[in-house]
Amino acid sequence: MKGIKSRMRILLCNDDGIHAPGLKALVDEIQKIADVDVVAPAREQSAMGHAITMTDPLRAEEYYRNGDFFGWAASGTPADCVKLALFALFDQYPDMVISGINQGSNTGINTIYSGTVSAATEGRINGIPSFAISLTSYRSTNFGPAARFAARLTLKLKDLDLPKGVFLTVNVPDLPEEEIKGVKFTRQGLAVYEEVYHRRTDPKGRTYFWLDGERAKEADDPSIDERAIRAGYISITPVHYDLTHYPSLDRLEDKVSDIFQT
Amino acid sequence: MKGIKSRMRILLCNDDGIHAPGLKALVDEIQKIADVDVVAPAREQSAMGHAITMTDPLRAEEYYRNGDFFGWAASGTPADCVKLALFALFDQYPDMVISGINQGSNTGINTIYSGTVSAATEGRINGIPSFAISLTSYRSTNFGPAARFAARLTLKLKDLDLPKGVFLTVNVPDLPEEEIKGVKFTRQGLAVYEEVYHRRTDPKGRTYFWLDGERAKEADDPSIDERAIRAGYISITPVHYDLTHYPSLDRLEDKVSDIFQT
Numbered sequence: 001m002k003g004i005k006s007r008m009r010i011l012l013c014n015d016d017g018i019h020a021p022g023l024k025a026l027v028d029e030i031q032k033i034a035d036v037d038v039v040a041p042a043r044e045q046s047a048m049g050h051a052i053t054m055t056d057p058l059r060a061e062e063y064y065r066n067g068d069f070f071g072w073a074a075s076g077t078p079a080d081c082v083k084l085a086l087f088a089l090f091d092q093y094p095d096m097v098i099s100g101i102n103q104g105s106n107t108g109i110n111t112i113y114s115g116t117v118s119a120a121t122e123g124r125i126n127g128i129p130s131f132a133i134s135l136t137s138y139r140s141t142n143f144g145p146a147a148r149f150a151a152r153l154t155l156k157l158k159d160l161d162l163p164k165g166v167f168l169t170v171n172v173p174d175l176p177e178e179e180i181k182g183v184k185f186t187r188q189g190l191a192v193y194e195e196v197y198h199r200r201t202d203p204k205g206r207t208y209f210w211l212d213g214e215r216a217k218e219a220d221d222p223s224i225d226e227r228a229i230r231a232g233y234i235s236i237t238p239v240h241y242d243l244t245h246y247p248s249l250d251r252l253e254d255k256v257s258d259i260f261q262t
Numbered sequence: 263m264k265g266i267k268s269r270m271r272i273l274l275c276n277d278d279g280i281h282a283p284g285l286k287a288l289v290d291e292i293q294k295i296a297d298v299d300v301v302a303p304a305r306e307q308s309a310m311g312h313a314i315t316m317t318d319p320l321r322a323e324e325y326y327r328n329g330d331f332f333g334w335a336a337s338g339t340p341a342d343c344v345k346l347a348l349f350a351l352f353d354q355y356p357d358m359v360i361s362g363i364n365q366g367s368n369t370g371i372n373t374i375y376s377g378t379v380s381a382a383t384e385g386r387i388n389g390i391p392s393f394a395i396s397l398t399s400y401r402s403t404n405f406g407p408a409a410r411f412a413a414r415l416t417l418k419l420k421d422l423d424l425p426k427g428v429f430l431t432v433n434v435p436d437l438p439e440e441e442i443k444g445v446k447f448t449r450q451g452l453a454v455y456e457e458v459y460h461r462r463t464d465p466k467g468r469t470y471f472w473l474d475g476e477r478a479k480e481a482d483d484p485s486i487d488e489r490a491i492r493a494g495y496i497s498i499t500p501v502h503y504d505l506t507h508y509p510s511l512d513r514l515e516d517k518v519s520d521i522f523q524t
Binding site for chain 2: 044046051055083087160163166185211239255
């Protein structure tokens with residue numbers, strides 16, 4: 001048992017890179033309530049999913065902002081950053097991992113592609129309370145409400161009593177703080193994107209493809225992450241990394257011999 | 263309703279790259295029972311997780327083996343390959359997506375890092391029956407048993423009656439076919455790797471880190487993927503991409519107002 005600590009030590013990470021304004025906004029708020037270590041990708045790593053670097057060496061360099069030490073800029077992905085923090089850079093595990101504030105939502109099917117979420121996954125795999133937080137706009141720099149909510153959630157996370165392996169993905173709508181209607185716990189939407197590749201020809205006459213997609217239209221159900229956000233709420237989805245589909249497992253276990261005459 | 267087709271059309275992908283012997287072994291077997299299209303990464307993409315390429319253009323080039331057209335070599339990740347197949351390269355969706363045969367197991371926590379699995383995920387997201395298949399050895403080229411099992415599973419997949427969003431990850435032990443004991447439906451192991459970074463210094467005196475890890479020790483429970491394999495069985499885990507932890511959601515929904523006085 002640990003004694004009561006006066007201040008938590010919190011690891012911050014993101015996938016937009018260590019220069020991103022969302023990370024800076026998060027650091028500024030979390031520093032008010034905890035000691036902060038930053039380990040973030042040196043370059044943007046969006047849509048890296050849960051990638052880890054095994055075939056190449058990783059580097060982590062001290063990164064300064066206006067002459068002050070800000071954190072470690074790592075050559076890898078968000079999951080690499082968390083691994084480096086836990087197993088290479090620091091002597092102690094942090095009390096919490098927070099990933100964000102991402103520029104753009106991490107909802108629905110996109111949750112599985114999200115580098116932001118993968119950093120929180122990596123923290124939780126290693127037993128550390130973790131959450132990912134995103135501002136649901138690709139352009140707005142209105143990070144204040146999300147940053148302040150992150151600090152509030154940090155202080156409340158223990159009260160949520162999340163079981164082993166469960167962590168949170170938080171999406172904050174791009175609204176002035178007073179217009180945010182409240183908090184909703186939601187499930188991950190499962191609607192599929194309408195995807196298109198633009199087929200183009202490069203200056204040498206070779207074909208290339210560029211991905212474009214239209215946001216999927218979710219059913220009109222306020223328990224879905226995307227819908228709660230559109231209605232003006234902060235969406236919090238409890239997620240885990242056990243991909244097993246237990247209802248199918250229970251059903252299939254008894255059928256092995258029917259299916260595969262072995 | 264589609265009429266009865268004489269032959270299925272199956273999309274094959276992997277993450278070891280289009281040159282990999284595991285993919286060739288899979289093509290050779292699946293071609294016996296179906297028409298095959300191959301779209302695979304031009305270069306190895308292991309541990310790419312569910313990465314998709316959005317910030318760069320993608321290319322897909324015809325790839326020949328011994329003078330015969332083999333498939334499309336794409337510049338992206340396994341998930342990119344499946345997206346390219348569905349939305350750019352071909353006019354029709356395939357009847358099935360098979361990803362593999364991966365060199366090395368995709369079990370336990372590694373399932374979430376797996377590029378092999380991500381290709382099957384991408385197929386299933388788009389409504390296509392899909393599975394990923396791996397040979398649980400990083401060195402062996404004993405792909406025959408896994409390839410023949412893939413063909414068998416292809417013909418049986420419909421009988422499993424998997425619900426929307428559910429697909430399979432298959433791991434075949436590196437044993438002579440006659441020593442494989444049978445098939446077990448399993449759950450994803452959740453034991454955590456013992457991870458270490460080797461800290462080294464490059465020729466210019468700069469520090470770098472290289473990841474090393476010891477396989478996690480799973481509990482002695484034959485319903486866990488890794489354990490079934492060690493016992494000599496082919497492990498099949500039904501998985502899905504809805505990361506929501508529903509037991510927590512149900513519990514938390516009622517508590518919003520207690521936790522966040524809004």
